[in-house]
Amino acid sequence: MSDLFSKFDDLIALREGLLSTGVTDPFNLVMEKVESPTVAICNGKRTILLGTYNYMGMTFDPDVVAAGKKALDEFGSGTTGSRVLNGTYVGHRAVEDALKDFYAMDHAMVFSTGYQANLGIISTIAGKDDYIILDIDSHASIYDGCAMGNAQVVPFRHNDIEALEKRLKRVPEGAGKLVVLEGVYSMLGDIAPLKEMIAVSKANGAMVLVDEAHSMGFIGEHGRGVAEAQGVIDDVDFIIGTFSKSVGTVGGFCVSNHPKFEILRLVCRPYVFTASLPPSVVATAATSIRKLMDSKAKRDHLWENSKRLHAGLRQLGFKLGTDEPQSAIIAVIMPDLETGAAMWEALLKEGLYVNLARPPATPAGMTLLRCSLCAEHSGEQVEEILGMFAAAGRATGCI
Numbered sequence: 504m505s506d507l508f509s510k511f512d513d514l515i516a517l518r519e520g521l522l523s524t525g526v527t528d529p530f531n532l533v534m535e536k537v538e539s540p541t542v543a544i545c546n547g548k549r550t551i552l553l554g555t556y557n558y559m560g561m562t563f564d565p566d567v568v569a570a571g572k573k574a575l576d577e578f579g580s581g582t583t584g585s586r587v588l589n590g591t592y593v594g595h596r597a598v599e600d601a602l603k604d605f606y607a608m609d610h611a612m613v614f615s616t617g618y619q620a621n622l623g624i625i626s627t628i629a630g631k632d633d634y635i636i637l638d639i640d641s642h643a644s645i646y647d648g649c650a651m652g653n654a655q656v657v658p659f660r661h662n663d664i665e666a667l668e669k670r671l672k673r674v675p676e677g678a679g680k681l682v683v684l685e686g687v688y689s690m691l692g693d694i695a696p697l698k699e700m701i702a703v704s705k706a707n708g709a710m711v712l713v714d715e716a717h718s719m720g721f722i723g724e725h726g727r728g729v730a731e732a733q734g735v736i737d738d739v740d741f742i743i744g745t746f747s748k749s750v751g752t753v754g755g756f757c758v759s760n761h762p763k764f765e766i767l768r769l770v771c772r773p774y775v776f777t778a779s780l781p782p783s784v785v786a787t788a789a790t791s792i793r794k795l796m797d798s799k800a801k802r803d804h805l806w807e808n809s810k811r812l813h814a815g816l817r818q819l820g821f822k823l824g825t826d827e828p829q830s831a832i833i834a835v836i837m838p839d840l841e842t843g844a845a846m847w848e849a850l851l852k853e854g855l856y857v858n859l860a861r862p863p864a865t866p867a868g869m870t871l872l873r874c875s876l877c878a879e880h881s882g883e884q885v886e887e888i889l890g891m892f893a894a895a896g897r898a899t900g901c902i
């Protein structure tokens with residue numbers, strides 16, 4: 504019998520090699536208590552959280568928490584059914600209405616995760632004989648959506664407008680075309696030149712889907728994302744988003760103005776063949792989304808935090824993923840996995856949690872310490888974080 508697990512041998516050896524150095528497993532941390540959007544207890548120690556996607560700090564918002572508790576009392580713990588059968592409650596409609604208002608779009612469809620939203624929308628709208636042209640650094644859920652469908656998949660170099668145009672021009676005459684882009688790329692925290700890319704896509708007859716998972720609530724005048732900030736949101740055919748980042752809970756969605764959009768509820772398998780979100784989750788999401796419509800002060804503070812951390816880390820001598828802060832994600836580039844893991848552990852001992860990211864999630868084989876800021880981080884916390892980076896950087900020889 505061949506062992507089906509032998510394909511994982513290299514990864515098992517890499518992991519064992521890393522752990523044999525005595526370093527704490529960076530992919531197995533337990534939060535013993537979470538006190539706020541920015542502080543948790545890990546290994547008995549107060550730890551500042553700088554590796555969550557809680558950009559707008561909504562997880563402990565009193566209105567959000569109260570809405571969840573109320574829905575739990577009134578509707579129970581789960582729907583135990585698909586959206587197209589017994590799994591649509593008033594709360595599911597209410598969160599879709601909140602999304603339509605938030606994005607000023609005609610249609611909104613909520614999935615159980617953002618992963619499933621990409622899986623479902625991409626695999627359903629791009630079928631046999633269609634072409635998907637996507638940025639090579641696209642999120643795994645976008646690639647998995649491509650793999651699940653039957654379209655031809657054509658990647659182009661990250662954020663390269665000319666490369667996108669060349670690929671579009673090579674698509675056979677008459678074939679359906681879907682260009683898939685992200686607003687913020689989550690590994691390096693860089694943004695896409697959506698204005699130019701969408702113009703090129705439209706000039707070549709393509710529909711455009713933009714995943715705004717990491718920009719919702721924060722980027723753009725109304726927090727609608729990078730497409731809004733660059734003035735091209737009206738040219739986007741489908742926006743994909745998630746509740747697991749700025750919204751502060753779990754779930755995913757697609758919003759669109761396409762007149763035939765609602766038919767997707769009957770043909771999109773990751774929407775039909777899975778249970779809908781629990782009533783407490785959709786209630787927290789709807790409350791959070793409505794509050795995010797009116798959070799300019801929080802957005803401004805988050806930009807301040809991002810600029811302050813980026814400048815401080817640069818001053819300390821760390822190599823960063825972007826020359827300027829472009830989002831709430833600041834990636835610190837590590838020379839290799841061993842140094843990255845040592846630095847990650849040193850930061851944790853200082854009382855700071857960041858994300859250690861490695862291939863295949865990262866581009867170009869990079870090891871990254873990904874810092875994601877929250878609107879609830881105070882200016883003092885950002886200074887404290889910089890002090891911790893200085894101490895850990897010196898202890899590990901990174902700076």
Ligand SMILES: Cc1ncc(COP(=O)(O)O)c(C=O)c1O
Pocket residue numbers: 616617618619621642644685689714716717745746747753754755
């Ligand atoms: C760009 C992007 N799209 C989609 C997702 C999936 O979101 P969710 O956590 O809701 O499954 C993520 C999650 O990290 C993401 O980064």
